[in-house]
Amino acid sequence: MFFDDAKIASRILDIALTARQNDVPMCGIPYHAAESYIARLIKAGKRVAVCEQLESVPSAGSSIVKRDVVRVITPGTVIESNLLGSDDNNFLCSIYITKKEMGMAFVDVSTGDFFYLTADKNMEIFRGEIAKYSPKEAIIYAQSYETDTIFTEFIKSRNIPVHTLNEWHYEKEYMTEMICQTLSTHNLAGLGIESDIEIITAGSILQYLRDTHKTVFGHLKNPMKLASRDTMMLDEATISNLEIVENQQDGTRNRTLFSVLNNTKTPMGRRTLERNLLQPLVLRSKIDERLDLVDFFYQRAELAEEITIHLKEILDMERILSRFTIGKIQPRNFIAMKQSISASMKIKKIIHDCTIDNSMLTPLYEEFSDLSSLGETINTVIDDDPALSPEHGRVIKPGYLPELDKLYELKSDAKQWILKFQEDEKVRLGINTLRVKYNKILGYYIEISKGQSERAPKEYFRKQTLVGAERYTTEELQKFESDILGAADKITDIERREIEKLRLQIIEKSREIQMTASSVGYLDFICSLSISAILNRFVKPVINDNNYISIKNGRHPVVEKYYTKEVFIPNDILLDDSGNIINIITGPNMSGKSTYIRMCAILQLMAQTGSFLPVESADLSIADRIFTRIGASDNISRGESTFLVEMNETANILNNATDRSLCMGSCRVYSPLYKSENTFCHTLS
Numbered sequence: 001m002f003f004d005d006a007k008i009a010s011r012i013l014d015i016a017l018t019a020r021q022n023d024v025p026m027c028g029i030p031y032h033a034a035e036s037y038i039a040r041l042i043k044a045g046k047r048v049a050v051c052e053q054l055e056s057v058p059s060a061g062s063s064i065v066k067r068d069v070v071r072v073i074t075p076g077t078v079i080e081s082n083l084l085g086s087d088d089n090n091f092l093c094s095i096y097i098t099k100k101e102m103g104m105a106f107v108d109v110s111t112g113d114f115f116y117l118t119a120d121k122n123m124e125i126f127r128g129e130i131a132k133y134s135p136k137e138a139i140i141y142a143q144s145y146e147t148d149t150i151f152t153e154f155i156k157s158r159n160i161p162v163h164t165l166n167e168w169h170y171e172k173e174y175m176t177e178m179i180c181q182t183l184s185t186h187n188l189a190g191l192g193i194e195s196d197i198e199i200i201t202a203g204s205i206l207q208y209l210r211d212t213h214k215t216v217f218g219h220l221k222n223p224m225k226l227a228s229r230d231t232m233m234l235d236e237a238t239i240s241n242l243e244i245v246e247n248q249q250d251g252t253r254n255r256t257l258f259s260v261l262n263n264t265k266t267p268m269g270r271r272t273l274e275r276n277l278l279q280p281l282v283l284r285s286k287i288d289e290r291l292d293l294v295d296f297f298y299q300r301a302e303l304a305e306e307i308t309i310h311l312k313e314i315l316d317m318e319r320i321l322s323r324f325t326i327g328k329i330q331p332r333n334f335i336a337m338k339q340s341i342s343a344s345m346k347i348k349k350i351i352h353d354c355t356i357d358n359s360m361l362t363p364l365y366e367e368f369s370d371l372s373s374l375g376e377t378i379n380t381v382i383d384d385d386p387a388l389s390p391e392h393g394r395v396i397k398p399g400y401l402p403e404l405d406k407l408y409e410l411k412s413d414a415k416q417w418i419l420k421f422q423e424d425e426k427v428r429l430g431i432n433t434l435r436v437k438y439n440k441i442l443g444y445y446i447e448i449s450k451g452q453s454e455r456a457p458k459e460y461f462r463k464q465t466l467v468g469a470e471r472y473t474t475e476e477l478q479k480f481e482s483d484i485l486g487a488a489d490k491i492t493d494i495e496r497r498e499i500e501k502l503r504l505q506i507i508e509k510s511r512e513i514q515m516t517a518s519s520v521g522y523l524d525f526i527c528s529l530s531i532s533a534i535l536n537r538f539v540k541p542v543i544n545d546n547n548y549i550s551i552k553n554g555r556h557p558v559v560e561k562y563y564t565k566e567v568f569i570p571n572d573i574l575l576d577d578s579g580n581i582i583n584i585i586t587g588p589n590m591s592g593k594s595t596y597i598r599m600c601a602i603l604q605l606m607a608q609t610g611s612f613l614p615v616e617s618a619d620l621s622i623a624d625r626i627f628t629r630i631g632a633s634d635n636i637s638r639g640e641s642t643f644l645v646e647m648n649e650t651a652n653i654l655n656n657a658t659d660r661s662l663c664m665g666s667c668r669v670y671s672p673l674y675k676s677e678n679t680f681c682h683t684l685s
């Protein structure tokens with residue numbers, strides 16, 4: 001790295017900054033350790049352009065070799081497992097804002113997930129979506145970057161690096177072409193991408209992927225439109241106040257609703273749980289369907305247990321598939337894929353057996369593709385314990401290719417041949433110090449000590465003279481060497497060819513693998529909800545259409561599970577659209593007011609995620625939104641005081657709540673009697 005890059009990198013990586021002629025600042029890292037240094041730069045929010053030499057030997061007459069940028073690694077586009085760190089989604093986000101509307105798209109290139117939405121230009125929706133997906137990097141239309149600064153500032157305040165793309169990319173025809181090419185379709189009709197905003201947001205994110213990976217992606221899932229009629233929109237304050245997937249103390253998963261409900265066994269399951277907790281359902285039929293599925297496994301604990309055993313064998317199929325698609329694979333990835341396919345097929349069989357007397361599981365069963373023949377193929381081609389690469393040892397299974405087996409035989413016979421050749425020569429020439437040896441510079445050679453070297457016959461060509469010995473070769477030894485080296489090269493070539501063939505076969509089945517991986521994720525998510533219901537004594541809620549919430553002996557799932565010093569005292573909730581529109585709760589400090597209103601919101605959210613509830617009984621209607629205005633917080637770095645944050649959150653509730661919304665709020669009232677927070681909790685009508 002040179003100039004300013006060198007100055008920045010040397011600080012982040014803590015490496016020496018040196019200088020070349022004319023005082024050009026410079027710093028470098030060892031090539032073999034590049035990945036760990038790159039990981040640190042990415043973590044610091046930087047982008048790293050990897051420039052490689054593209055020719056092995058300089059072309060005749062020229063000492064300049066061709067070099068080019070082969071990849072730009074950025075926080076939102078990483079695919080390498082050691083740079084990703086965890087199995088959480090790693091989203092890249094693209095934003096396009098017009099006078100009245102805004103478009104957002106989210107892609108996780110490591111799993112292939114692709115979502116997009118168009119909404120009214122609204123800061124609350126924007127903040128909610130950013131909080132929901134926690135993108136690691138954002139790209140924004142250059143003009144929006146300059147004119148809609150509050151959006152950009154918000155992203156920056158969450159420490160998300162923001163970039164702009166060349167303006168000429170934002171051309172509708174060009175973007176349409178880009179989407180069709182990437183997703184291999186002739187037109188956008190089948191994808192549901194309709195408006196100009198959708199085309200531009202979806203297209204620009206694909207353009208950025210192409211700019212950074214220097215390739216067209218074939219493994220992205222078809223983009224999924226996020227519509228407010230299917231799922232509940234949660235705002236940033238609610239996601240944070242209810243500690244759904246991150247706690248407010250250290251931002252980790254500990255002591256969150258996620259941690260109570262998480263019994264998933266696969267990375268796909270974990271991601272599905274997180275996504276569904278942040279996208280509660282709003283359609284009764286969908287909620288009932290999911291609750292019934294959870295109930296199915298709740299009633300059959302041994303079945304859930306049996307499935308769980310197989311789920312544990314499934315690795316991150318989505319991410320492995322991404323690596324196959326972009327060609328960054330190690331032979332061990334084949335074994336991981338084989339093992340995951342085999343376990344998924346066992347689960348498919350179990351689900352199939354269940355569908356015989358229960359049609360509820362049929363849709364889930366149908367999502368599982370039949371990948372058994374692909375699993376078989378991998379098993380036949382790849383060794384059960386393959387080497388790190390063909391250069392390191394055997395990858396293709398013995399018995400698969402006779403031609404390859406012969407070459408391996410030749411290679412392993414080589415030792416025997418050399419020993420025999422050495423002994424024969426010793427006897428023939430009567431030189432007892434004669435040895436056949438090998439080094440990288442000379443290859444195979446015959447070494448004879450100085451004292452006996454006079455006896456070397458004339459067919460021995462001298463290769464090297466040392467102080468105490470002479471080194472020779474013969475025509476026979478040279479032929480042997482070229483056969484052996486030829487065999488080693490041939491082995492590597494054949495193995496590479498077979499690996500590539502199998503890689504293409506796997507890519508051909510991308511869609512099926514993705515569908516299976518999603519089904520595994522969904523099943524894992526459902527089983528996880530059933531298992532937590534069993535472990536935590538949760539009860540199936542009843543969903544009604546009558547605009548009331550009636551909960552008997554409700555408990556806060558997180559406080560109950562982790563605050564074990566005292567037994568949690570259950571409380572009832574009754575809210576309806578006549579006499580109980582508003583509940584006002586007052587009481588001294590530490591009496592449980594905040595916990596109570598958080599519990600109301602969390603129980604509602606859990607029910608609409610399809611989870612059972614920590615209650616004696618629950619009968620609740622569907623809320624279109626859940627709003628929370630709890631606790632005092634400020635955000636000085638965003639220029640928001642405590643009062644302003646509270647006012648913004650309250651304004652958001654008043655502007656957006658409908659007669660189907662559940663609203664929670666607390667405010668501090670100073671009275672001569674109580675210096676306490678008085679809390680209100682109501683539904684608006």
Ligand SMILES: Nc1ncnc2c1ncn2[C@@H]1O[C@H](COP(=O)(O)OP(=O)(O)OP(=O)(O)O)[C@@H](O)[C@H]1O
Pocket residue numbers: 559563566567568569570571587588589590591592593594595596676677
């Ligand atoms: N139903 C309950 N059963 C047992 N413990 C509870 C219950 N509700 C709350 N707690 C515990 O009581 C403590 C106080 O709860 P909380 O913060 O809700 O009180 P508060 O009334 O909002 O207080 P403040 O007025 O200071 O805001 C917490 O440690 C919480 O874990």
Ligand SMILES: [Mg+2]
Pocket residue numbers: 593594595677
């Ligand atoms: Mg409180």
